[in-house]
Amino acid sequence: MIRLLVADDQALVRGAIVTLLGLEPDLDVVAEAGRGDEVLEVLRRHEIDVALLDVEMPGLDGIEVCRAMTAAGVPTRALIVTTFGRPGFVRRALEAGAGGFVVKDTPASELADAVRRVHAGERVVDGALAAESLIEGPNPLTPREQDVLRAALTGAPVSVVAAAVHLSEGTVRNHLSSAMAKTGTATRAEAANHARDRGWL
Amino acid sequence: MIRLLVADDQALVRGAIVTLLGLEPDLDVVAEAGRGDEVLEVLRRHEIDVALLDVEMPGLDGIEVCRAMTAAGVPTRALIVTTFGRPGFVRRALEAGAGGFVVKDTPASELADAVRRVHAGERVVDGALAAESLIEGPNPLTPREQDVLRAALTGAPVSVVAAAVHLSEGTVRNHLSSAMAKTGTATRAEAANHARDRGWL
DNA sequence: ACGTGCCCCTGACAGATGTCATGGTGAGGT
DNA sequence: ACCTCACCATGACATCTGTCAGGGGCACGT
Structure with a gap:
């Protein structure tokens, strides 16, 4: 049984994803968060295997949360789920220690699979996005x-x-x-x- | 049994909302669409009571879809579901003949209720948003x-x-x-x- | 017929913006 | 020690912007 946390500021989307994943027999949504800064606290209280993090969140950005998790040495793995497939986001997310990066316009059926693979230790990244962030190169701005x-x-x-x-x-x-x-x-x-x-x- | 169409360009969100609403005993998601311009065609093939329309969509904007539905005299009622609670959107949506306007950060539990009320002929609009669009006044730009x-x-x-x-x-x-x-x-x-x-x- | 409002244009002017040359500082690498 | 690069700053210059005062045309309602 994989224990999940779902963090997304849009309550409707969050609730929908929670019920979607709740239908999977091997997945169990243990906690939710509507703000980035809530996530770390919630992680201390619950035992979570995989955290689904939206990038656009009040309080703390999903990628920042990810970085904080890595810094704190939390065993939970992070899967970034976002609306915008900005190439720079992929790079920053992976550097922050994310286990995966999924765009919100991927089929719903693939989400559960991505969660399982991240839990297994794989790095799950959308192929097209990965390529784009490679040709784009790193952030050239000081x-x-x-x-x-x-x-x-x-x-x-x-x-x-x-x-x-x-x-x-x-x-x-x-x-x-x-x-x-x-x-x-x-x-x-x-x-x-x-x-x-x-x-x- | 209320027959629904769900239109949203983000497959993940669309799928999640579909399963969420599918759990309600009196709601039946009959069709889906990922683009605005698909909606009208789908409406011709299926008998739909309420259409959930996202605003941000490729092809045709949710509000435009709504306007086209009203113009075509389709009996289907429209419920706009959007990320951004822009005051101007509410006004334009209602002028386009929308039956309701819901923001994506409302609790998931309220969505089904909003659908039922729109189906019953009520006008469902987020209170705070309605007030804002009133004090904001109409679009002053030529x-x-x-x-x-x-x-x-x-x-x-x-x-x-x-x-x-x-x-x-x-x-x-x-x-x-x-x-x-x-x-x-x-x-x-x-x-x-x-x-x-x-x-x- | 008249006023009103939106539309399009011109020309001129002050001030903001983008470019460039130049110089000094400190951190990091060889 | 030296070089490189990011950083901060100044001053000068050509250009772009935003403002203002005009002008004419068209559609509208009175």
Whole structure:
């Protein structure tokens, strides 16, 4: 009997996945979580074999949760389940110690199988996604460039971004300029979107 | 026995919702669809009482599907099920003839109930969301402003936007300027995000 | 007929933005 | 010690943006 935790902020989706997996004879959903920061606490109270983690969650990102689990030496294996197949996410998830990475548009029938394989110690990653994250290469942005792009995501003017990151406006423009060069874009907004879409932020 | 159609592009979520609703004794999931443009065709082949429609779908947007159903005079009632509770979506969905509007972070247990109430002819709308869409008021943007903002969402420079909408650069800047005034923002990127977040595009 | 609102355009101007040259710091590798 | 690279900063420049003041056209309701 494989004991599961399901973490997803959308209650409807979470509930649906729970009932879906509950129908499998060898799977047992022991706990649920609606926020990333709840997961670690729940893991201490219950004995869990595999944790299904959504990436988009309030409190703590699914990948961060995964990293925290690895750091804490929890024996539970993590399976990332996400809406967006951003290439950068796969890389970060695996580096964070995830046992698998599944996109939400894979057939429902395959989910239980993925859970079993992750529990068995396999690394389960969507093939197309794995290939994409390989050709895409690693995140080319320096930490500061990421900070600046994150702050620029809203479309705020340089002055606001500079204040948010505690840098001079000139420095911000230099970072943006170099990020635009790396992403092959012409404006900070394009660069920010480009980076977000690849999971670089 | 209420006959259902479930339309959602994410196979995992769709499958999960299908099994969830399938457990209810009075509900019967007759058909599924992964694209908006499949829905109308499926409705012709099957007799459906209530259609659960996701908003974010390839081919045809859930709200567009709803509008098409109303226009075609299909007897099926529509229940919009979406991730994002954008105020503008509620308004547009109801104007398109939707019987209900449910956000994906409502408890799973309430979904079946919402389906039954929509089938009974009630209008089911999340209370908080309804209030928000009322205080928010209707979409203040003119059609052209919406076009321009849509093209500006990527962060492309004015020259590209102008080419995309077949307008002069000056006109585009005027439309952007007026959109920024209406949204109370300072840059086109902020205005575009603001409008998107409210379902105005 | 008239006003009103949306549409499209022009031209001009201040200010924001992106680029470039340049320089100094500190961490890490050879 | 030296080089490299990320980092922070400055100042100057060409260009892009956002604003404002015009203009004309069209559809609408009064």
